[in-house]
Amino acid sequence: MIPLQCQINYIFDTTSNQCVTNENCQTAKYGFCTKCASDLNYLSQGRCLQCQTNNCALCDSNSCLKCLNGFVKYTDTWCISKSEISTCKTFGSSGCVVCNEGYYQTDSKNIENKYDYCVPIESTTVTNCKRYSANNNKCVECLDAFKLKNGICAETFDEDDKLKTSSKTVTETTCLIRNNKGCQHCADGYYNINNECIQCQNNCLTCYNTTYCTTCKSGFYLSADMSCKSLGALQESCDIALPGGGGCAICNSGYYREGISCTPCDESCSLCVNSYECLACKDGYFNIPSEGKLCQPNTTLSNCEFSLSSGCERCVSGHYLSNHKCYECSSNCISCDTESVCTKCDEKEYILINLQCLHFTKVEHCVSAQNSKCVKCEGRREPTDSGDSCTDSVKYGVVIGIPITVVVLLILTITLLIIILFFILQRYNHKQQMQNVCVFDIKSSNLTMEKMNEVLCSNKNVLRFDIDSDKVIKVDTETRDLICIGNASKHSLKVQFSVIKGCDCYEIRTVPSIVTLKQGKACEFEIFIKPLCSCQIKENIMVIALDIVTGTVLSNKLQFEVDTEQSTKLNSRELEETKQIGEGSFGVVYKGNYRGNTVAIKKMKQSDNKEETISEFKNEVDMLDKFRNEYIVHFFGTVLIPNKICMVTEFAQYGSLQDLINKKKSNEVEMHLRIKFILDASKGIEYLHENGILHRDIKPDNILVISLDINEKVNAKLTDFGSARNINMLMTNMTFTKGIGTPVYMAPEILKKEKYKKSADVYSLGITMFECFGWCQAYPKTQFKFPWTIAEFVIEGKRLDKKDDMSDNSYEIIQRCWEHEQSKRLNIEDLVSSLSNIALKG
Secondary structure (H helix, E strand, O other): OOOOOOOOOOEEEOOOOEEEOOOOEEEEEOOEEEEEOOOOEEEEOOEEEEOOOOOEEEEEOOEEEEEOOOEEEEEOOEEEEHHHOOOEEEEOOOOEEEEOOOEEEOOOEOOOOOEOOEEEHHHOOOOOEEEEEOOOOEEEEEOOOOEEEOOEEEOOEOOOOOEOOOOOOOOOOOEEEEEOOEEEEEOOOEEEEOOEEEEOOOOEEEEOOOOOEEEEOOOEEEOOOOOEEEOHHHHOOEEEEOOOOOOEEEEOOOEEEEOOEEEEOOOOEEEEEEOOEEEEEOOOEEOOHHHOOOOEEHHHOOOEEEEEOOEEEEEOOOEEEEOOEEEEOOOOEEEEEEOOEEEEEOOEOEEEEOOEEEEHHHOOOEEEEEOOEEEEEOOOEEEOOOOOOEEEOOOHHHHHHHHHHHHHHHHHHHHHHHHHHHHHHHHHHHHHHHHOOEEEEOOOOOOOOEEOOOOEEEOOOEEOOOOOOOOEEOOOOOEEEEEEEEEOOOOOEEEEEEOOOOOOOEEEEEEOOEEEEOOOEEEEEEEEEEEOOEOEEEEEEEEEEEEOOOOOEEEEEEEEEEEEOOOOEEOHHHEEEEEEEEEOOOEEEEEEEEOOEEEEEEEEOHHHOOHHHHHHHHHHHHHHHHOOOOOEOOEEEEEOOOOOOEEEEEOOOOOEHHHHHHHOOHHHOOHHHHHHHHHHHHHHHHHHHHOOOOOOOOOHHHEEEOOOOOOOOOOEEEOOOOOOOOOOOOHHHOOOOOOOOOHHHOOHHHHOOOOOOOHHHHHHHHHHHHHHHHOOOOOOOOOOOOHHHHHHHHHOOOOOOOOOOOOHHHHHHHHHHOOOOHHHOOOHHHHHHHHHHHHHHO
16 A cells, blocks of 8 residues: 655655655655755755765765865865865865966866866966966966066067067056056056056047046036037137036136136236236236236336346346346446445446445545555555555554564573573582582492492491481481492492382481482482481381483382480370270360370361461460479370371370269269369469469369379369460450350459459369369259350359358358459469368368
């Protein structure tokens, strides 16, 4: 039984006459498959059959329509890999799109019914072709060195578009730019189709194609249908017509537009705006805007040598140019800028003065003229440089030159005489010096000469400077020694001595300073040394010899030893600083050692190394050097070398009395020891007053505590008397500005700037005594906030009240010391006596 209709998704098998399933069928209808499940299947008699071609993506019947990616059709039943086709550069979906150079693309099959895709161009009849079109059967792109025209490749073409093989320099008229792909830009009158130029038609100047004009030839206008039509009567005067030929848009030269027509310009105009206004003149015409808008003929320009359309540009001689026209200069003037400004006069007889031409007879003393200048004057007169006048002839070269020459010669003569005189004096002085120089024959001498080196010999190995003195020599005084230096060489020698530069301990000189010694001769030298401080010297001096013949320089060391007397001028090398113990306006104070003694070294600040400060410092040193008293601090000496200036004194291990007051409490220092401090200080002041010297700066800071043992003879010493900062200060000029200090210890007469005497020191000692006995500040800042309040307090005659720990006797002595009137104060001798009595009772 044959079924009439199969169920959905079943197909009718004509072989078995049964409805069966087909796994390759996606959609079935009426027993036939209408769509296969995959492109790899194809419909045949209502069934889906599998494609038999390998690598096929879409097939029909037994033919492959499309290959898989990476494959192309080689035959209808064969897909091959793209990599097997080496001649193809770019593949498309159906085959090769672009072939490699030297091949052209073809879609046809060969005699074997296979696709070649890319065929060698060499197989064609076209030479020098890079791309060949099989469909058009011609070359579409030439090699880079050739140009393409009508499918032909050549280096150039002639004007008739024929192949030109004999020359490469012929230029085409139809194509302006041609390359290996054909014409890229055509000339006017041609349009481009497929890289070839076709001539325009129908009076077109330029066109898009054979029927579409873009511009027209002269005498034609562009109509609405983009074709060129004749202008007719407008052809002579119109350059560009209105669209549609209804009138003129732009007129030709020599015409102006009036409405839609062109009207001729004035005969003088080459371009115009209207009939009475020119824009440009014709040849032979000019226009001056200020004289009118039309052009004028050049024949109206008189005396003009050269003209342009703007008028005259250069006038003939004797005329000047103004507003492009020529006007005559003033009389006798052959060149001028204006009628009143002449620049050159008549060649003869006239002179240019103040821009006007005058006859030479009108110029005083002038007898002839040329080139607008006076060239000759009367008598000894001469024309000026400007040639407009005559002046007296003065030979300044002679008038000035002769005196200058005489002066220069005189100066040179005097200079020469001075030089000659100088050399004569030098020679005379040298002879005088040589008269005092002892030069002798070594062999004739009884001196024993020992070799110093291969050219020099001497009678001494060491200089001791002990000829005129004992073992020690004086400071700041020259001491001499003698030494003989001989020439042991075969040539003449120049011999001199040299010392170390920068030595600050001594100075050395020699007589003679330099001497010439012949072979076998010797010279006696005087060596002078001047010690600048107390020191022990053991150094070398150099003996230098110059061989005059060979120019060789030899030197040898000669030792000298010196020991000076002890003085207050110290050697800075013998000072040893251990630590800084203070600093003041004078400088920095160090504790140090000097020849086994513990000392205080007061170094001057570098900024104070002025002549005035150093002079004051030396004056105080001279004064200190004279003092010898056990109650005045011992002065060792000073160093006066620049940048090393300092003073060396005895070192007080307990510091000043002020330091002791600051460091120790009242109960730590007994009253009888305090009295001893003041007694020792008063004995020091007594010594100064006996020698007529005022201390002027008595205060606890300037009393040094040497010992705290009451049984010692001296417990305190006076220092800083005379105050190095103001040692030369006038007594009548005492003020308490910065640098003097506070007025705490100043007597009232000093505060009032009056003259003062020794009693001023007694007043200062009274205030110092008050602070020492009371172990306190005399004027505490809580009561006296400002220095001037202390001055006012003292000047008014007020004094401090007695402290609780002071005895009546002590306070009474203090009161007698600070009496307001100088005459009522104790003198220093009575004060020493009173303090001694209290000390004995204590």
